[in-house]
Amino acid sequence: MLTPEREKKIDELLTRYPSSRSALLPALWVAQEQYGWISLELQKYLAIRLGITPEQVREVVTFYSMYNERPVGKYHLQVCCTTPCMLMGSDDVIGYLEKKLDIRRGQTTADGLFTVSQVECLGSCGTAPMLQVNREKYDENLTYEKVDALVDRLRAQAEGGNG
Amino acid sequence: MAEPVRVVSKRFGIPDSHTLGVYLEHDGYVALEKALKSMQPADVIEEVKKSALRGRGGAGFPTGMKWSFVPKDSPKPKYIVCNADESEPGTFKDRALMENDPHSLIEGCLIAAYALGSHTCYIYIRGEYGWVQDGMDAAIREAYEKGYCGKNILGTDFSCDVYTHPGAGAYICGEETALLNSLEGKRGHPRIKPPFPAVEGLYGCPTVVNNVETLATVPWIVQHGGDAFRQLGTEKSGGTRLVSVCGHVNKPGVYEIPLGYPMKDLLEKECGGIRNGNKLKAVIPGGSSVPIITAEEAYSVKLDFESIGEVGSMLGSGGVIVMDETADIFESTFRLVHFYKHESCGWCTPCRDGSDWMEQLFDRIAIGGGRQEDLALITSLGKNIEGKSHCALADALVWPITSSMKKFPEDYQRAIERSRKLLHEPAAV
Ligand SMILES: Cc1cc2nc3c(=O)[nH]c(=O)nc-3n(C[C@H](O)[C@H](O)[C@H](O)COP(=O)(O)O)c2cc1C
Ligand code: SF4
Ligand code: FES
Numbered sequence: 001m002l003t004p005e006r007e008k009k010i011d012e013l014l015t016r017y018p019s020s021r022s023a024l025l026p027a028l029w030v031a032q033e034q035y036g037w038i039s040l041e042l043q044k045y046l047a048i049r050l051g052i053t054p055e056q057v058r059e060v061v062t063f064y065s066m067y068n069e070r071p072v073g074k075y076h077l078q079v080c081c082t083t084p085c086m087l088m089g090s091d092d093v094i095g096y097l098e099k100k101l102d103i104r105r106g107q108t109t110a111d112g113l114f115t116v117s118q119v120e121c122l123g124s125c126g127t128a129p130m131l132q133v134n135r136e137k138y139d140e141n142l143t144y145e146k147v148d149a150l151v152d153r154l155r156a157q158a159e160g161g162n163g
Numbered sequence: 164m165a166e167p168v169r170v171v172s173k174r175f176g177i178p179d180s181h182t183l184g185v186y187l188e189h190d191g192y193v194a195l196e197k198a199l200k201s202m203q204p205a206d207v208i209e210e211v212k213k214s215a216l217r218g219r220g221g222a223g224f225p226t227g228m229k230w231s232f233v234p235k236d237s238p239k240p241k242y243i244v245c246n247a248d249e250s251e252p253g254t255f256k257d258r259a260l261m262e263n264d265p266h267s268l269i270e271g272c273l274i275a276a277y278a279l280g281s282h283t284c285y286i287y288i289r290g291e292y293g294w295v296q297d298g299m300d301a302a303i304r305e306a307y308e309k310g311y312c313g314k315n316i317l318g319t320d321f322s323c324d325v326y327t328h329p330g331a332g333a334y335i336c337g338e339e340t341a342l343l344n345s346l347e348g349k350r351g352h353p354r355i356k357p358p359f360p361a362v363e364g365l366y367g368c369p370t371v372v373n374n375v376e377t378l379a380t381v382p383w384i385v386q387h388g389g390d391a392f393r394q395l396g397t398e399k400s401g402g403t404r405l406v407s408v409c410g411h412v413n414k415p416g417v418y419e420i421p422l423g424y425p426m427k428d429l430l431e432k433e434c435g436g437i438r439n440g441n442k443l444k445a446v447i448p449g450g451s452s453v454p455i456i457t458a459e460e461a462y463s464v465k466l467d468f469e470s471i472g473e474v475g476s477m478l479g480s481g482g483v484i485v486m487d488e489t490a491d492i493f494e495s496t497f498r499l500v501h502f503y504k505h506e507s508c509g510w511c512t513p514c515r516d517g518s519d520w521m522e523q524l525f526d527r528i529a530i531g532g533g534r535q536e537d538l539a540l541i542t543s544l545g546k547n548i549e550g551k552s553h554c555a556l557a558d559a560l561v562w563p564i565t566s567s568m569k570k571f572p573e574d575y576q577r578a579i580e581r582s583r584k585l586l587h588e589p590a591a592v
Contacts, residue, residue: 006213016326016388017365018240019347019366021348021349022346022347022348023348024327024348025290025328025329025331025345025348026329028331029290029329029331035178036184056348056349059349059350060348060350063333063350063351063508064290064330064331064332064333064351065330065331065332065333066290066291066331067331067332069563070200081498082252082451082498082499082502083252083253083484083495083498083499083502084252084409084410084484085208085410085491086252086494086495087410087411087484087486087495088409088410119332120250120252120502120504120506121250121251121252121253121254121334121451122291123249123250123254123255123257123258123289123291124255124258124409125252125253125254125255125407125409125410125415125482126255126408126409126415126416126417127415127483128409129267132291135290135291135293136293136294137294144182153383156327158535
């Protein structure tokens with residue numbers, strides 16, 4: 001189910017720990033990188049791959065908030081709204097995004113490009129307000145203009161097909 | 164005044180400080196060589212004890228003492244685990260350290276491993292810091308290539324592997340035993356202590372869990388001696404530490420300060436004062452989990468473990484959250500309640516259900532329908548959560564509430580009055 005390079009990556013991960021179960025979190029990341037989310041089928045596959053039970057995979061997928069249990073937009077815009085960011089206007093930023101993309105937090109645009117989520121402190125409180133696209137390096141010190149530019153850039157990237 | 168000594172941030176700002184070459188030009192791996200070639204493991208632990216270094220992850224436990232709890236005669240393998248989960252709201256210093264100076268963390272891990280007879284280190288990095296992990300991996304690769312990691316390090320018979328490991332978005336995995344479960348590929352539920360990780364940690368083996376900054380401080384201590392480090396701070400709180408300042412200051416960021424440094428100086432000199440010339444209202448001095456203090460207290464307090472204790476708070480993770488007169492303490496606390504409710508791991512009832520109920524109470528006050536009695540209800544609910552739960556996350560939920568109700572009662576009173584008005588006035592659409 002995974003590309004040959006990703007299979008190799010998982011082989012390498014398995015050498016790092018005395019117990020194969022330990023490779024589960026990094027292996028889920030490798031899988032999510034390819035598919036964008038972790039389907040039940042993928043969970044079963046990883047269970048066999050690591051020699052653990054499907055339940056052991058499932059309990060982890062459902063516990064950790066960054067594993068997507070269903071498909072999300074190509075660009076997952078995760079806006080931090082915890083207190084330090086709130087003090088610096090994160091609520092305005094997420095509200096602006098919701099209006100701009102015409103969706104509420106937790107939803108995905110009809111074209112499948114964007115999902116907007118409210119998330120908790122990302123360790124970037126000194127450069128608030130901020131957001132993270134997928135698992136990329138953060139976009140920080142946001143203004144409405146920067147949000148506009150970011151959305152434009154991502155749209156162009158998607159059209160160019162190199163996203 | 165003399166230039167303040169910089170220990171863990173001394174390479175910040177040097178171009179390409181993250182590369183091995185630049186690291187070597189600035190004292191890199193000098194301490195590792197010294198430890199491996201001229202010190203016994205016990206000497207290393209002794210220096211760390213002398214330094215009075217206390218953990219930078221939040222609890223402030225003396226590092227040398229923690230290391231000495233690891234049994235020497237255990238036949239089991241021992242592990243060094245670096246806590247790079249950094250998820251405490253207000254805290255962003257470990258990220259700065261790993262981005263600017265990844266090799267200092269690797270060197271700290273290796274020295275700790277040598278001191279404790281370990282041959283494997285795992286650096287557990289929060290899932291969102293994907294590019295930070297990539298940077299650490301690149302640094303680790305460089306270190307392997309040049310013989311600083313792996314087999315027979317620097318030609319000695321000491322061998323040690325260093326790996327990074329990603330989390331996946333769970334604040335609770337910063338709690339050391341939850342982190343160990345997570346590293347074993349399980350849900351991040353905290354374990355019962357004792358046994359402490361030093362005796363029974365990862366895979367049931369003796370394990371030292373230390374914060375990024377704690378470990379990155381160790382090379383300086385080994386190079387310059389524990390006494391030299393201690394003298395940079397106060398008698399009980401040795402050395403310097405990083406603080407990350409955010410909120411309503413002109414220059415938020417990561418700063419290194421000697422322990423005992425006045426908060427007033429930090430806010431005014433390093434951070435350029437409060438934004439727009441506004442008045443300071445409140446400070447949360449050590450990450451969101453510690454009690455809030457008033458402007459008056461902030462202006463008189465010193466940043467060391469003892470002084471900050473006298474105003475009823477803690478240094479915690481070094482995350483300083485600054486609020487000016489425009490902040491509403493009810494609202495800022497409500498958002499923290501939401502955070503802790505969201506991050507409760509669900510293991511035990513007082514925290515799981517209590518945090519949910521607490522959020523509902525705050526929510527009712529915020530949207531209309533709150534009653535005067537709700538304040539007493541919040542207090543009594545807090546009493547039934549604090550100290551009655553499985554781990555410190557529950558206390559971290561309650562402290563910001565009780566401290567802010569005590570120190571800013573007028574903000575809560577205003578919230579109640581607003582709430583009653585909201586109930587009787589139709590909301591504007
Ligand atoms: C809910 C909770 C979250 C924590 N999060 C972190 C964290 O993100 N990083 C960290 O270093 N320590 C965190 N800690 C503290 C760790 O449990 C542990 O004390 C620390 O990693 C020990 O390292 P130190 O002695 O070097 O500080 C947390 C504790 C609790 C209770
Ligand atoms: S106190 Fe909260 S976070 Fe800690 S174990 Fe209980 S439910 Fe989990
Ligand atoms: S509160 Fe938003 S990054 Fe910390």
